[in-house]
Amino acid sequence: MSVVARRVKRKQNVIQNSNKQEENKQKENFSITIYKELDKNITNLKKMLGEPIDLVVRPFTVRGTEHKCAIAYIDGLVNDDLIHSHIMKNVQLETERKQLPDEKVKLFEVINNEIISASTEKGYTLDDLSNALLNGDTIFYLDGIDKVLLIDTRGWESRAIEEPDSETVIRGPREGFVENIQTNLVLLRRHIRDPNLRLKKHYIGRRSKKTIAVTYVDGIINPDIVKEVDRRLRAIDMDDAPGVGYIEQWIEDSFLSPFPQLINTERPDKVSAALLQGKLAIFLDGTPLVLVLPATFGNALQSPEDYYERWTIGTLIRGLRYLAAFISVFLPALYVALVSYHPGMIPQKLAFSIAATREGVPFPPFIEALLMTITMELLREAGARLPTTIGQTIGIVGGLVIGEAAVQAGIVSPIMVIVVALNAIASFAIPSYSVAISFRILLFGFLIASAVFGLFGIILAYIMINIHLVNLKSIGVPYSTPFAPTFLRDWNDLIFRSPIPLISRRPKYLQAEDEKSGNTGGKNL
Amino acid sequence: MVKQKLIQITTYFLMVILLTGCWDQISIEEHGFVVGSAIDKANDYSDENMNLSLTNQIVSPAGLGTPAGGGNNKSPFVNVTATGTSIFTINRNMVQEISRAPFYEHVRLLIVSEEVAREPEIFASILDIFIRDQEMRRGIKIMIAKNKAKELLEIKPEPEQLPVRYLDMISDNNYKSIDMIDPVTLGNVHDFLLNNKSYVLPKISLSENEVDYKGAAVFHGLNDNMVAELTAQETKGMNLVKGDVNGGVIKFKVEDHVMTFELEGAKSKIKIDPKDPKNMDISVNVEVEGRLAEMYGSKTLLDPSYLSKIEEKVAKKIEKLANQTIDKAQKEMKLDIFDFDKILKQKHYSIWKRIKKDWEDGENYFANSRIDVSADVQIRETGATNRAKGKRHE
Numbered sequence: 001m002s003v004v005a006r007r008v009k010r011k012q013n014v015i016q017n018s019n020k021q022e023e024n025k026q027k028e029n030f031s032i033t034i035y036k037e038l039d040k041n042i043t044n045l046k047k048m049l050g051e052p053i054d055l056v057v058r059p060f061t062v063r064g065t066e067h068k069c070a071i072a073y074i075d076g077l078v079n080d081d082l083i084h085s086h087i088m089k090n091v092q093l094e095t096e097r098k099q100l101p102d103e104k105v106k107l108f109e110v111i112n113n114e115i116i117s118a119s120t121e122k123g124y125t126l127d128d129l130s131n132a133l134l135n136g137d138t139i140f141y142l143d144g145i146d147k148v149l150l151i152d153t154r155g156w157e158s159r160a161i162e163e164p165d166s167e168t169v170i171r172g173p174r175e176g177f178v179e180n181i182q183t184n185l186v187l188l189r190r191h192i193r194d195p196n197l198r199l200k201k202h203y204i205g206r207r208s209k210k211t212i213a214v215t216y217v218d219g220i221i222n223p224d225i226v227k228e229v230d231r232r233l234r235a236i237d238m239d240d241a242p243g244v245g246y247i248e249q250w251i252e253d254s255f256l257s258p259f260p261q262l263i264n265t266e267r268p269d270k271v272s273a274a275l276l277q278g279k280l281a282i283f284l285d286g287t288p289l290v291l292v293l294p295a296t297f298g299n300a301l302q303s304p305e306d307y308y309e310r311w312t313i314g315t316l317i318r319g320l321r322y323l324a325a326f327i328s329v330f331l332p333a334l335y336v337a338l339v340s341y342h343p344g345m346i347p348q349k350l351a352f353s354i355a356a357t358r359e360g361v362p363f364p365p366f367i368e369a370l371l372m373t374i375t376m377e378l379l380r381e382a383g384a385r386l387p388t389t390i391g392q393t394i395g396i397v398g399g400l401v402i403g404e405a406a407v408q409a410g411i412v413s414p415i416m417v418i419v420v421a422l423n424a425i426a427s428f429a430i431p432s433y434s435v436a437i438s439f440r441i442l443l444f445g446f447l448i449a450s451a452v453f454g455l456f457g458i459i460l461a462y463i464m465i466n467i468h469l470v471n472l473k474s475i476g477v478p479y480s481t482p483f484a485p486t487f488l489r490d491w492n493d494l495i496f497r498s499p500i501p502l503i504s505r506r507p508k509y510l511q512a513e514d515e516k517s518g519n520t521g522g523k524n525l
Numbered sequence: 526m527v528k529q530k531l532i533q534i535t536t537y538f539l540m541v542i543l544l545t546g547c548w549d550q551i552s553i554e555e556h557g558f559v560v561g562s563a564i565d566k567a568n569d570y571s572d573e574n575m576n577l578s579l580t581n582q583i584v585s586p587a588g589l590g591t592p593a594g595g596g597n598n599k600s601p602f603v604n605v606t607a608t609g610t611s612i613f614t615i616n617r618n619m620v621q622e623i624s625r626a627p628f629y630e631h632v633r634l635l636i637v638s639e640e641v642a643r644e645p646e647i648f649a650s651i652l653d654i655f656i657r658d659q660e661m662r663r664g665i666k667i668m669i670a671k672n673k674a675k676e677l678l679e680i681k682p683e684p685e686q687l688p689v690r691y692l693d694m695i696s697d698n699n700y701k702s703i704d705m706i707d708p709v710t711l712g713n714v715h716d717f718l719l720n721n722k723s724y725v726l727p728k729i730s731l732s733e734n735e736v737d738y739k740g741a742a743v744f745h746g747l748n749d750n751m752v753a754e755l756t757a758q759e760t761k762g763m764n765l766v767k768g769d770v771n772g773g774v775i776k777f778k779v780e781d782h783v784m785t786f787e788l789e790g791a792k793s794k795i796k797i798d799p800k801d802p803k804n805m806d807i808s809v810n811v812e813v814e815g816r817l818a819e820m821y822g823s824k825t826l827l828d829p830s831y832l833s834k835i836e837e838k839v840a841k842k843i844e845k846l847a848n849q850t851i852d853k854a855q856k857e858m859k860l861d862i863f864d865f866d867k868i869l870k871q872k873h874y875s876i877w878k879r880i881k882k883d884w885e886d887g888e889n890y891f892a893n894s895r896i897d898v899s900a901d902v903q904i905r906e907t908g909a910t911n912r913a914k915g916k917r918h919e
Contacts, residue, residue, distance in 0.1 A: 339552065340550045340553070343553045343558075351558070352586040358552065361554075454549070
């Protein structure tokens with residue numbers, strides 16, 4: 001069955017599912033319309049939600065009149081202060097000072113327009129109502145009216161803004177995104193105070209109905225990227241998106257590729273810099289991670305730190321990072337290839353000293369390398385899932401004790417330990433965790449290739465990876481650009497990071513509408 | 526469809542990997558690393574049965590020790606000797622004698638004994654496998670041993686652990702001496718073998734456990750066999766004429782005081798007038814720079830006339846050394862060891878084409894040419910002070 005056919009079938013399932021939901025509603029005996037009678041409405045609401053314990057319904061009368069009304073909200077999703085000061089206080093105190101009309105429809109309008117001081121929307125169906133309720137809105141019922149007011153009282157506990165652990169920098173801002181999308185968008189706004197900054201809202205998740213915000217700067221970004229992202233987001237259909245990774249896996253170009261085709265970041269400064277280059281960011285409510293796209297191979301090895309330091313340092317650090325990437329992918333494979341196939345290519349003294357240390361080691365180099373790199377992966381995984389304090393112990397026990405003991409026991413050669421340790425350190429020097437992990441996958445591929453064919457195998461695997469890389473795209477932008485297709489101008493910010501005043505144009509590969517950067521290099525002085 | 530294709534691709538992929546296996550894989554510690562080879566005549570060598578013996582110095586890395594741990598009691602090397610009529614068969618015989626198959630990619634040195642080198646054709650033939658085999662490197666240094674080549678691999682050198690490394694490093698010290706010629710590599714020799722032109726290889730000898738790396742062996746270009754040798758003094762002369770000097774020492778006397786002149790470099794300008802091939806004029810001008818390393822006597826060096834006198838003496842000495850070698854080359858060997866042919870080829874190609882065959886052979890125009898040597902000496906430094914001793918009252 002082809003992928004397309006499978007997708008179609010999945011869609012059909014979705015439709016069937018929603019039909020089932022309709023049936024459920026009817027079975028449970030509640031109506032999807034809003035009645036004029038307050039009591040009926042309230043029982044209807046309770047029935048629909050299955051009388052949950054956190055549903056608060058508070059009936060009362062508008063002061064000075066006989067009109068019955070009620071508010072309903074979900075405890076914990078709302079800000080109690082807002083309900084008190086904007087609804088209850090106003091409806092009960094402000095009404096005294098005003099001449100209230102007797103007619104119910106007019107009274108409803110007056111309450112909407114003049115009394116309640118929070119932002120409101122009108123709701124007409126039970127669907128509107130439940131969506132709003134579950135988002136943290138408060139519902140205002142007035143007896144005798146078949147509409148409700150949905151009052152924005154959202155407010156829940158959230159984490160304070162902290163420095164992101166996974167992407168620390170030395171000279172940059174110390175703030176990171178949090179789980180609350182509102183806070184995150186505020187953080188972004190504070191970086192880009194541009195009227196052209198666009199925040200587009202989508203909802204995702206059939207059941208979770210999470211907010212996602214697509215953000216970009218109008219006038220910079222190529223509209224095709226916006227259109228394409230919009231199309232892909234619309235195609236998403238799932239119950240929930242607990243993390244940004246779900247969205248990434250729905251919209252990425254190739255799910256078979258080992259390379260991450262979108263950037264994950266927790267840093268507002270990184271997102272704003274990307275938006276100003278002509279990229280697009282997707283925020284998801286409930287996660288501190290933001291997707292930035294399109295991404296290229298060069299982005300995988302960049303860190304905001306490169307720009308915060310002066311250009312010489314930035315360039316050297318980048319060079320170091322490319323070296324780290326090379327080591328983290330190739331070193332064990334090169335070692336295995338040289339030691340088991342091409343000892344003539346190792347400098348003489350080194351060859352003898354490797355041979356001396358390998359004397360008595362029971363495994364061939366490939367098995368030895370495999371053992372050690374898998375141990376390394378185990379250590380990394382064990383350390384990542386443990387609390388930091390225990391994580392360090394794991395590092396010491398694993399790295400030092402096992403390494404030392406394995407050498408003493410003669411199971412691995414000391415040089416292998418050096419190779420694997422160097423390889424691990426290099427892979428930690430890659431700024432993004434997801435990129436570092438993908439490189440580890442490649443490492444095993446290269447290791448097998450080198451064990452079977454030696455250097456020849458490494459070259460073959462390298463060619464295969466390259467063919468894949470030049471075919472790969474991220475939201476339609478070639479992943480390997482600006483290496484290939486080559487945009488020499490963009491090389492001023494690739495491995496070499498030119499001084500900031502000289503990076504006066506946005507990357508050509510993004511085909512931004514406004515190619516000139518906000519940076520004139522001082523020419524208009 | 527997709528599934529089938531996937532299965533197909535996976536199958537082919539696994540076939541490629543699993544059927545080839547780790548073909549050719551030999552772990553580094555299982556190689557017998559040969560660092561140097563020596564070739565001698567076997568004991569039962571005769572003209573019909575040209576048995577040669579090959580001695581390989583095979584390193585046992587564990588004996589070398591690690592920088593931290595130091596060596597253990599194992600010897601760092603073993604010398605394995607086998608005999609046979611061709612190097613390749615000798616190699617095959619050798620496999621039966623040692624647990625680790627000889628591995629030639631780290632060979633540094635090839636020593637050929639003089640008696641093998643003197644046999645016509647044999648020298649070129651044994652080098653064939655060293656030049657063509659894929660395990661061999663063109664950087665292997667070649668030396669000619671005065672006696673048995675094998676003995677040189679058995680010396681107990683200090684401070685090196687391997688005899689081969691010791692010999693290898695000695696040959697690299699030529700920048701401090703003009704008694705020896707630049708090390709010659711297999712690649713160079715390949716070049717020589719392709720041209721029918723005489724060439725010179727370094728000589729090495731062993732006397733009472735002392736290694737003597739001096740002098741040179743001269744090979745005839747046609748049969749590629751050794752025909753003559755140069756002593757240390759004659760080598761000096763050759764190096765000076767060729768301008769192939771990076772350093773070295775010349776001793777001479779001024780007013781009965783022994784003096785030592787340390788060369789810091791020499792350039793030679795060679796001009797050839799080939800109008801009459803039968804009677805060519807070759808003028809060699811050697812420009813020498815250096816410093817006065819040691820002087821006996823107590824005259825001040827600040828005296829320019831004294832200094833120029835010294836310079837003159839050095840020049841005289843250099844001319845003497847050069848002429849001595851030229852005499853031997855023209856009269857005894859009748860071989861152009863100075864590579865004058867290269868200059869002829871580069872500067873006077875039309876004439877060279879005509880006389881090429883008669884340069885060293887036939888008419889031997891080289892032997893009949895007039896070679897005139899002159900030297901310019903310049904003393905660059907006289908040392909930190911003008912004299913080290915007080916002036917004696919004379």
